[in-house]
């Protein structure tokens with residue numbers, strides 16, 4: 001692609017904001033457009049857990065992508081925070097993955113083997129050791145695996161920092177505009193919205209599970225991204241906080257500096273229904289109280305919901321369109337939008353501004369789903 005200078009990024013979730021910041025700081029002129037305020041899609045319900053070795057439990061392209069992105073995270077947060085002037089809570093205190101059945105314990109042993117083959121520091125814990133590591137665990141805990149490299153970040157603050165940082169580098173944020181169509185016209189790209197059109201010479205589609213709803217000239221089958229609902233609870237903890245992100249097969253718990261605890265998350269095929277539900281809240285409360293009984297004494301601050309953008313193979317869609325010149329995809333990040341944001345931004349900016357095509361892009365190419 002000839003180096004584009006005017007780039008329109010569709011979608012102001014964490015991925016779109018990371019891409020906008022990276023392009024703007026490397027000198028492109030960027031417009032970031034969304035119907036909703038910044039970070040109000042899947043990002044609003046993210047607990048911000050950064051855990052490649054839990055999200056991808058075996059050797060896979062997802063593992064490779066998430067590990068590489070986690071390696072970028074220190075610099076990514078520091079730069080967004082410094083450029084944007086927004087403090088971003090971020091901790092690399094590890095995860096404790098708790099087993100409550102023999103089958104889960106066997107899976108943790110297999111995971112420990114994989115980590116040891118990769119020289120990743122991890123500690124396999126028996127019943128007594130896991131309780132010593134986290135004294136607040138319930139009686140059901142029979143063992144655990146501690147992975148030190150993992151962490152968590154305040155996804156909302158990070159997204160706000162990225163937008164502020166992008167704007168400091170000249171990007172424009174255009175809110176309350178629903179993008180309807182992307183067309184090519186005389187070498188330019190025209191974005192039709194419900195309130196007028198925008199023109200640039202390249203576009204990045206980063207609209208999460210709404211990406212398939214944007215019509216694109218010449219493309220009959222849209223990018224296959226579907227919504228997978230995630231509900232999340234926000235609790236006010238009392239007493240000693242949990243030491244780190246604590247995970248079970250039914251929920252994960254994220255302890256924040258301000259004494260609150262996030263409990264994530266349901267995984268539901270509910271179409272575009274963005275409601276929190278009684279069933280979702282009850283399942284998460286049960287799971288949290290079984291894992292750490294002290295959760296019964298917590299205050300209830302609220303429930304959040306977001307629609308994760310999932311693809312048929314659970315891998316994101318990142319890279320150039322085969323059907324429309326100067327259209328790039330950055331969508332379908334499913335459970336790992338926050339974790340994969342820095343790598344997505346870097347790979348796209350390298351491809352768009354420096355013509356550098358990273359070999360990793362082949363696994364996430366839009367063309368695996370046809371002529372997109």
Ligand code: GLY
Nearest residue numbers: 230264265335336
């Ligand atoms: N990243 C965890 C989740 O999507 O629930």
